[in-house]
Amino acid sequence: MAYLAKLRVWRGDAGSGALTDYKVEVNEGEVVLDVLHRLQATQASDLALRWNCKAGKCGSCSMEINGMPRLGCMTRMSTFTEEETLTITPMRTFPVIRDLVTDVSFNYAKAREIPSFTPDPSIKPGEFRMQQEDVNRSQEFRKCIECFLCQNTCHAIRDHEDNEQSFSGPRFLMRVAELEMHPADEADRRNIAQDDFGLGLCNITKCCTEVCPEHIKITDNAIIPLKERVAGRRFDPLVWLGSKISRRPEPAGTPAVPGKR
């Protein structure tokens, strides 16, 4: 049952690199990560790649397999024919460090800009009461394993470097949605979602949802409802009228956290 698979693996660093051809043994039931490990152990001990759990739970082994953003540990070799040549490249959106390892620090910087969970300070630990139906929505988003495949695939980042400043990407717009829908959170992140995190740049092509290994409905359940909340606040005629009649100025919402941009 074992056969030799033809792999073309991108080898190199930030300066330069090229696809390198290998032939590696494949056994029944194996995933791409198994084959890369065998390549490391037998032919290329310095092949750089990230991995941890090998069970689709940690989101470390993100890569592009035949151009598709995938987790190496969840991509079965049986989905390819024995004759096919597999092209394995690093995530294209992020700067290469070495081989299949990329610099994903952009994501950690964006995470720091979103105002954190802000509960009512008078509620003591142990006193929170929330219904399951009210936590379901945010729980879906908290399934995120931060593999950053959605960030990698989103064309608003992938093809537009200039958006790096103004666009947080699907993972972090989803984090904003998660906090906005958290039943115990009190901050208002709607303005900054639009103004600081670039919600408007998303034109709902759903590429992020397609590549999500956790099958989170990022666009339908997080981004579109977030857009509706923002629109409700900004463009609802009654809200607009209320803000004109009322003497109180409209609250500006919670500001973004100053980050290291």
Next chain:
Amino acid sequence: MATNDTEIERFSYDVVVIGAGGSGLRAAIEARARGKKTAIISKSLFGKAHTVMAEGGAAAAMGNVNSKDNWMVHFRDTMRGGKFLNNPRMAELHAKEAPDRVWELEAWGALFDRTKDGKISQRNFGGHEYPRLAHVGDRTGLEMIRTLQQRIVALQQADSYEFGDPDAMIRVFAETTVTRLLKDGDKIAGAFGYVRDTGKFILFEAPTVILATGGIGRTFKVTSNSWEYSGDGHALALLAGASLMNMEFVQFHPTGMVWPVSVKGILVTESVRGDGGVLKNSEGKRFMFDYVPDVFRAQYAETEEEADRWYTDPDNNRRPPELLPRDEVARSINAEVKAGRGTPHGGIYLDIASRRPAEYILSRLPSMHHQFLELADVDITKEAMEIGPTCHYVMGGVEVDPDTAASSVPGLFAAGEVSGGMHGSNRLGGNSLSDLLVFGKRAGDGASDYLDALGETKPVIAQADLDAAVAEALEPFSREVGESPYEVHAELQQTMNDLVGIIRREQEVKDALAALEKFKERAKALAVPGERAYNPGWHYAQDLRNMLLVGECVAMAALEREESRGGHTREDHPDMEPEWRKVNLILTLDGDTIEMVHQPIPVIREDLLDLFDISELKKYMTKEELAGHHEAAALEEGH
């Protein structure tokens, strides 16, 4: 950079936490809360630590589902699970403080599954008398690590406002490995290592180090553990002069995947059984009824009917034997397979499909469903899973003071899996996540108190020690041709699996020790091609030293302890011996030699002893030990 570049980037911190899983992050949060400048060192990216793989939940006697639960019941269950070898003070602190630590996570944004009245839901698990595990489906570890990660971000945001720099007081050094702890005399003075991305050396000058490096599973071939679990903290502690204890106790989780071969060992959560799944052999028999040991006889059902009633009426029925502590279940599975009643791929069946509706399985066990469907083409709502034991956890670890998590080396602390004592000879499922939180916080406090007492005196790192650490790290680059770290590691894993695995025999463990000597020799002649930047071969070479040290500790203690208890089963000494219950095996390093001594276990305080019925205790303890129990007189009279 050139492979022989010796340049070192230097940092200065109050507290250096090595490891960014549950215990490391909780320790760092506490140290930061105490005003200490804190570094978190992570071998992986931030948020990827092994805690992420914990599935079932965090055990805490909140009493949300069954109001009879309290810390005393939890304490009892923990001691029973560990076969009374646990450090009783640790088990006490853990049981008392776990609820507060879980509630705290909720105040930091965690979203646990809920009860009908809106509290944190709790689920059943092996060895726990009441539903006790706070959980989020079967991805509780992910929720915990993300919550702690986001709490650290929240603290950094506060520092961003206060100091204009999010890294001012707490900084994460991702993809950084520590290879040596450095001392000034007998005191900790810092930690030396390298940044994986660049291969550059890095030095942390710090009077306190908290080890939170997790376990040793990568020493074994079939394991649920990731590459990070190479016993780094265990080895760093030994090399720094601290002592390890109970290293013979290694937990083989009863349910790991067995097929396809490439996923062999990947964890299948105990929640499958907690939520109604049962174990069957190839003849379709629920065999666990045949394996209930005497010490647990009173608490477990004797018929399938009673066991099935327990799920809906736990007050009037006893628990199903599938929910015995992990050591018992793993041994039973092993015995069934050996008796020729295994599955085609050498496991046994774990069946929830025929016992619960698909909708229930999908809501309670979504990630198990996903894992089997994607990796094994098995739909667990329709078919049984094939499972078998997998190396999962080490009960042994750094010997620490229960209240402060301090090791025997001043300034060195340890929390979580890398520490020893809490779980005795066997850990209950769910007690790890809570352990991380309780003792992570205590380690952060312990290190802060130590710093406060230390005052202005700063330990100094000797240049000679630093030079030696640099030379050691660069050694594998010094030869063109040599042993491959991958090959030596693969052989080590096979040896530990075959000879010091779930069932041990004297001669086999001796063979393992002889093999380890040869591996140590080969590890002195490693060669790693390539550059310094992100070179996994070089990284492997560093980890190998730790795995060899830890493997030797496990084998030595396994040979010494001539009884079977918890995570240590000797085929040639199959019984639990009360005399051995009084002994902890303590390991230290003297030059290149590991030394082992017998040390009496701490005495169980009388008020804690009184939480048990004396008829149960006498199964474990000698008469002299029971003298303090309030029913001791009755025992004396022969009642």
